[in-house]
Amino acid sequence: MKKFTIKLWAVLLLMLVSLQTFATDNEYGLKDNIQDGVILHCFDWTYEQIKEELPNIAAAGFSAVQTSPAHPREPVGAAWYMLYQPYDYKVGENGLGTKEGLTELCTEAHQYGVKIIVDVVANHTNGNLSYVASFWQDQSLYHDYQGGINYSNRWQVTHGRIGMWDLKTEDSRVQEKIKEYVAELKSCGVDGIRWDAAKHIGLPSEEDTFWQNVPDQTMYNYGEILDGTGGDDTVLFPEYQKYISITDNQYGNHFAASFNSGQVNESVGNFNQRKAATNKLVYWGESHDTYCNDGGESKYISQNNIDRAYAVVAGNNGATALYFSRPFETAKSSIKVGVKGSTHFKDREVAAVNHLHNICAGEPNYYVHENGVAAQCRKSGAVIVLGSGGNREVSVTNGDGKGNWVKAGTYTDQVSGNTFTVTASKISGKVGAKGIAVIYEGEPLPPTPPAPSNLPACATWQEGKTFCYFENSSSWAGPIDAWVWNSNGNMYASWPGSTEHISKVGTHNGKDVYLWSIDKGVFEPTRIIFNSNKKPQTDDLDFENGAYYNASSEKVEVVSQTTGVQLHPVAGESSAKAMIYNLQGQRVDANYHGVVVCNGRKYVQ
Template sequence: MKAKKLKKMLFLIVLSAAIGLSGFCFSGCSAGKKTSETAEATVYYGLEDNIQDGVILHCFDWTFKQIKEALPEIAKAGFSSVQTSPAQASYKGNSAWYFLYQPNGFYINDSGLGSEEDLKELCAAADKYGIKVIVDVVANHLAGDHSGIDSTLMPSKYWHNYGSLSDYSNRYEITHGDIGMPDLNTEDSYVQNKVASYIQKLKSDGVDGIRWDAAKHISLPSEGSSFWSTVIDSDMFNYGEILGSPVDNNASQAASLIEEYAKYMSVTDSSYSSTILNAFTNGKVSLKKGNWTVHSSVPANKIVYWAESHDTYSNHTNEGGWTKNVDQNIIDRAYAIIASRNGATALYFSRPSQTDKDSILVGEQGSTHFTSPEVAAVNHFHNACNGEDDFYDTDSTYNTAYVSRKSGAVLVLGSDANQSVSVKNHLTTPGTYIDEISGNVFTVTEDTISGKIGSTGIAVFYKVDAEKKGSTSSDQ
């Protein structure tokens, strides 16, 4: 019998050196038991049924078969969802990644990731693990060479003719200008129905969510377009790529626009994500608590964060691809903060083996660093503490950023490692805990959180609610 879809898909994993996870304890545990617990303890973690409640592994350029084969490791690492690159028909060959973002139309074709049947098989297999599948969709534009695109979309009425986008302070230009490829007339009902039909096809194949590429370049209802109200399937998870702001140099208009986008989908907050990473890159911690959640009325449960994205890694450095030069451990420190927040989901990027834009090829599986103890521990924390209030704070004495939740905390050093800290406790239940990454003991009182952060510069501890231990995914 097919595995039951539970609100919490709980996995019981026996601790082993192979995955490098350390035990934890809470109030009532004895620090003297740490050695035996580290060797024999079990770790519980729940994969969230709602994509927004969990965290997402971006399997950038992986084939559908590669993702399918990695599902056991993805589940163990605590990722509730995987995101694929675009499945739309595009140039196929020994092609660079960006050709997938120059599609020929709104239909599935093997452009290097696999066939439609491969996608169906991935979705069916992922469902057994309680993992959801998100597919990247390019709807703002098609390939520049119109000789290869869907012939029904060739007439000029289906295209904007504004010219190249150059002024990001001009909202009309943002939504009607070309961003390297000819811009589709997304206000047109025929174009909208083409996109909507493609979304329904993906849904029928088992896809659970859509990532909308270049969403800020597609008009909103307040701007005279019914695109989003037509194409969005509210039964699926949707999130839009909003790089920077929907419009520059106009804070009130930007806030109004992002709030409207959030009525239809979750939205990326690349500005706050970059703020957190920039601080760690400079060996410091950020004092800022958010961007869209602070400067607009977008709630945390409509936000998507990342430490790095495919754009910040895979483009040339002068095109914004700067994180390729940032050490993975610094990326992980930023991820530890953004992925431990309540409400928001976070995207973890599987880095390609190559760094040059033209050498990053479709179909080549990326890094498996997502299985590392520090990344997995953050994900387990995120799942275990779902729904609990959070409090983000920093401590200048210890150069530490941390997120305090009722059931535990995540602490990250701005630089260095193997350092004892004592910071103010805001929400965490007093008790004795074990850092899942290092096995170090942390003591929590009403006033302080104290312990030694290990070699990764990240510490994660939490307790699991007894109610979350009662169900597993083994019901076949």
């Protein structure tokens, strides 16, 4: 009997280990615990748009996707902030999709090991109670304080209105309704909740039991706390973290600002210096608040500088990190529900950071900042970020320089492919053009496959020309000028440049597309700025022949060049016939009918 018991325990232990391995690992290396992984914020995307990108999301190393609020009414095309003024607390049809669509998204996401987080707005409803469901029109469900908020006064923070009616979250009627909403989301397959305006909802020590009673602790929960609680953070942060993880917005925001000015920040965190536990923090390079609101501090910071900030904060152990998919519009009222944002998350400098985060989960980190370089050193790898520029040789201290951090050896940078040498004391190599290098032990990132083009048909190769395209994705008022230069000087006499070589060639998603073009050999640009009579303007863009830029200073893609095809007749045939397409799937020669497959897409002529 004793031998049987021992054998049974051995079998059960083996089964448990196997189950744990299955739960935490998959072919993408994603983490079962969202806090251990990283989150992609598909802000205002529809459920269907997210579902279409799931293979890319998983391949890029994101363990979770965050959606916008799922409550009913606001349609496609509504201003984004209307979803943050709830009509009712139930899963309903809105500009993101239906309840069935959310359920299908969760089911599909789980096939890839990706979790789904839904944004829940529980602090307030609308600014006008005639625009909420009948249950929520009862004024006894709301705090009656109507004065302004002094953000150093904790009581006002938890009882005052932020432009909308402030729910009495300590009221059992409010708690029960929102708890039912969370249960409904869970029944759809939702894995986690992001609690909007969490600092405005009180704690048990303040006679509000919302956090104690409402969040489902079998789900992942994190709350938005911007800057601080308005009270004693050293006391209130730990109390919030009994129930939810919380955002440390200042840490990532400060890094974004530093990289934007070409500097390296020395910070090792912000909220964790006020007694918040790092393993219940959420970091970011930017968020929808910093990008979408009027005066948003990140909307005019380039994507690359945001990526550098994200690389540093996501290099930490314990904290998760959120990567924000930028809308293509920048004006607050122009950012709309149901409009898909940037897919830059697929780029190697982002994906490599995510894979490092996942591979090194549980390993401590040591932050190094020296000579204009930032590095997060782990046991199994490191992320190295330049304060400015790219294509630069670096040599930074390996953690404390005593052989306790990245293992000595030769590594390949997963972003550029450059070689890095690691000794007990130093990490040395060349950081590529993106300004971000990632080295780690483990399976390398697969080569990036060519993706179906997102370019419009009007963006074509210009033979014999030096050229690029600009999409006025933010609907700037015209005319559009170009300011062009290289190390020898400027092409045009004075700022803001000229419209002389710019012509409108078409539209894309309702936005005008412009071609800047000169004869080859006239001038060799290295930088270009597009602007609308001085302001607004793009960042200094690295000029690449054939590049397609947008108003968010992103290089969306490079127009492909068809180099030619040589035809050889099959034996017995008098001639060879072919249809030729470029990498955009655009027909180059249209003499013959037939079918061609390009990047997984079938084209019929």
